[in-house]
Amino acid sequence: MDNVKQNKTTPSPHKSPFGDIHYELLQSEKKPMVVFIHGVGMDHRTFDLQVKALQSDYSVLVWDLPGHGKSTLKNYNKRFTRLSAECLNGLIEELKIPKAFFVGQSLGSMIVQHFERMYPEKVAATIHVPGIRLKSHIGPWAKKLVPSLMFMLKLIPANMFYSAFGKHRAEKKEVQDYLSETMRRTGKKLALKITEDMVYDLIDQSPAPQNSPSLITYGKKDLFFIRNAAEQWHKEAPGSKRVEIQSANHIANQDNPEAFNKALIGFLKSLTIANK
Numbered sequence: 001m002d003n004v005k006q007n008k009t010t011p012s013p014h015k016s017p018f019g020d021i022h023y024e025l026l027q028s029e030k031k032p033m034v035v036f037i038h039g040v041g042m043d044h045r046t047f048d049l050q051v052k053a054l055q056s057d058y059s060v061l062v063w064d065l066p067g068h069g070k071s072t073l074k075n076y077n078k079r080f081t082r083l084s085a086e087c088l089n090g091l092i093e094e095l096k097i098p099k100a101f102f103v104g105q106s107l108g109s110m111i112v113q114h115f116e117r118m119y120p121e122k123v124a125a126t127i128h129v130p131g132i133r134l135k136s137h138i139g140p141w142a143k144k145l146v147p148s149l150m151f152m153l154k155l156i157p158a159n160m161f162y163s164a165f166g167k168h169r170a171e172k173k174e175v176q177d178y179l180s181e182t183m184r185r186t187g188k189k190l191a192l193k194i195t196e197d198m199v200y201d202l203i204d205q206s207p208a209p210q211n212s213p214s215l216i217t218y219g220k221k222d223l224f225f226i227r228n229a230a231e232q233w234h235k236e237a238p239g240s241k242r243v244e245i246q247s248a249n250h251i252a253n254q255d256n257p258e259a260f261n262k263a264l265i266g267f268l269k270s271l272t273i274a275n276k
Contacts, residue, residue, distance in 0.1 A: 014094055016087045022070035023063035026055050033059040033100035037108030041183035041191045043069030049257040067190050079197040085114040103127040116210045123212050125271055129253050130218035130226055133233040134206040142203050150196050158188050169250040214240040215267040219248030
């Protein structure tokens with residue numbers, strides 16, 4: 001990779017108001033930037049095979065969300081999705097990244113959408129793996145049900161929770177093991193608090209979405225309501241592209257990296273060609 005500044009073991013993490021943020025950067029001034037945002041209970045390693053596939057033609061930034069992986073968390077004083085979007089903006093400001101393609105996995109998709117609404121000038125396009133469009137999916141009445149839902153989740157023993165997190169979100173055994181390991185490190189308490197924030201995000205009315213180019217992907221074996229939500233988002237978003245990833249569950253980019261990488265690179269190249 002020509003003229004690449006590689007930083008995979010950042011000794012000095014980004015100092016955010018929300019914690020010390022670990023990140024890894026492969027950057028070339030001549031190559032467009034792709035920023036990855038992982039899901040709840042995970043870390044930057046979920047995109048290892050995407051980084052490998054992209055690094056010859058793109059600059060790449062991966063990072064651990066606050067309280068995940070090697071990042072710390074403090075000042076948890078707002079919804080995690082919005083907190084993380086602000087944190088991401090601080091990181092890319094420090095790294096002097098003016099504009100990028102943003103790839104979000106599940107929770108990461110929500111963070112990407114908040115980031116796009118807050119800082120639209122910094123977004124070239126968005127990619128969702130999978131994603132549910134932020135808008136009022138459920139009426140305000142549903143807020144009354146959230147405490148009961150969270151209470152039931154809290155009753156699940158921790159070890160069962162960590163194991164189930166992997167088994168029900170991925171097809172491959174090695175991906176299931178990775179998910180259980182990272183969720184154990186994140187901890188059930190934080191994961192459930194973030195999950196609660198995500199549920200409220202889907203209940204509340206959201207501002208009108210931006211119109212940047214978007215790729216919406218999902219695993220063929222993911223839950224029906226997630227697949228259906230992705231399909232509906234594609235229908236409502238002019239110019240968006242939709243790709244169903246075969247032999248994949250919720251973590252489609254790890255279950256079937258070949259198919260996902262093909263869709264991702266094809267989408268990125270189509271935008272590059274269109275902008276020439």
